[in-house]
Amino acid sequence: MKNLKIYALLVCASLSILSCSDDDMPVANEVTLEFTNTFSGTTIVLGDDTSTEATVNTSDQGQVHHFAELKYVISNIRLIKTDGTEIPYNINNLDTGATVVDQSKKETLQYVLSDIPTDEYSQIKFGLGVRSDLNTLDEVSFPEFYATAGANDTEMHWEWGTGYRFTKIEGFYDTDNKELSFHSGSTLEGEEGSYTQGVDAYRDITLDLPTTAVVGSNGPTIKIEADFDYLLSGNSYSITLVTTSDITNNATPSAHTATEMEKFVDNIGGNETTDITGMFSIIEVEN
């Protein structure tokens, strides 16, 4: 019995030694991206036209609006080490490197990146939408993402353009709750570098981390805010929503006649030159 106690003590001692040693540091760990969708910091509650629960926002132009549906695609994720090295995360594989954030599905608000090399990271880059070279609704290559995006309650396929919807927002605006419907997606045709027609709605986002994300024995969580106040009141445009019959006004909130889709896209995804954050910011990094 005494022997056993000593033995147990030895085991405990050796365990504590092991856990103290540098050899125990994993070569990689997870990084969790946590998305919080807000109107100027207030987490969005979705609701239909009669909802009293829904978070109501007011645009710079004085239009009240709220959302019933809110989805967007995040892909092309890259973490940047403090030394500047970029660690791409399955950027050419939509099945393992892209996700649909859906405000109505809590589980989609967190996206776990696995096997991120142990190191310190000071910046994150990702795409809002799908890079044009992958944006072909290629079910053969990426059956999982195709299925997730195309599910009946998700509807992120843009069939006629054989691409993905990048953002899908349904909601209501003005006090009489007129329908608001914003879908973004690319209509590019041709090869990269020599596009022959269409518009690219993909936006590359770059965010500096306020504190370094330390990947190692812990897997940090990077908390990202997407502030949808930017949709109408962004860095690029202050948009007034108008009805579909008036397409010459600032913006048309209908699904596919949104001739001014790019204004909304620039607001939430940045203009790729002076604004590379769009509606996104880092709330905090939890190490």
Next chain:
Amino acid sequence: MKNILRHIALLLIVFGCSDDSSEIVSYVNSEVTIDIPFGFPEFNSTVYTNVPTVYGVELGEKLFNETLLSADNTISCASCHMQENAFADHNAKGIGIEGRIGLRNAPSIQNMAFMNFYNWDGSKLQLEDQPLVPIITYEEMDSSILEVIAKLEAEGSYEELFNKAFNGEGITADGIYNSIAQYEYTLISANSKYDKVKREEGETFTEQEAAGYTVFQDKCISCHSTELFTDQSFRNIGFPLNPDTEEGGRARVSLELDDYMSFRVPSLRNIEYTAPYGSFGQFQSLTDLLDYLDAGVLDADNLDPILKENENRIPLTDTEKENLIAFLKTLSDEEFIEL
């Protein structure tokens, strides 16, 4: 995947048994010669990268008529693109599975090899990119390419047809897209009375047709130009607007306000067989359509300049309309319809 494994296994067997002079099963497949008809423009350059072959075209035609492409096995390409209607149909808007109604009028499929833009809004520039659209669209076939491939594999007879058409590659998504495009490249209509008159093959216009041709050259040819009878431009000509909020015309692709409710100028070939007319079948007959153009069209900021300069109308007397319709019927290619 299963097929790939099977092929690998097959290759291994072949290699294993053979001497040095090992021969992989090769499929003999010859190219189909498509002549450019008299006066027609050059091919779309993609024709040269997806050259129609005997087996490719054969497979494409079979797939074009294959209802397994739709979720409930009821709709094929040919359901809306019927040969007797110059590969268009008689519905105002396309009708898919379970009677679901689409956004637009099914366009005819003819002389595709010479076109540079496909669909009413020119959303596709290569024919090979098009077949997936109806396959996955809710209002059309509402299926998916993997679902289609699985059904074709289960059907049994397709494996060999794909192998013959695409050098033993088995049933693939690209094989589906490419073979259907190859078949469509062969659908060329250039044997109407008009063509025979132009080629001086012994036919002559009647007096009325000749008078109609004069009207055509005076009032239609600036848009319906070339031997394709379209200049392939996008124009808003003030036709009644599709009330569907999905519709934006060419602007849906370009996102240019100037393209709002602009549509690709359709070919006039075989127009006798393709009623109703307009992007969502606004007009039941050619007479209705010409009456509308004569009476005056809807105004718009981006209304075509030709109409703007003419008080938003194309004035036509009743006789001119009758003559014009007589001429348009000379564009009917019975050989193409019956083939």
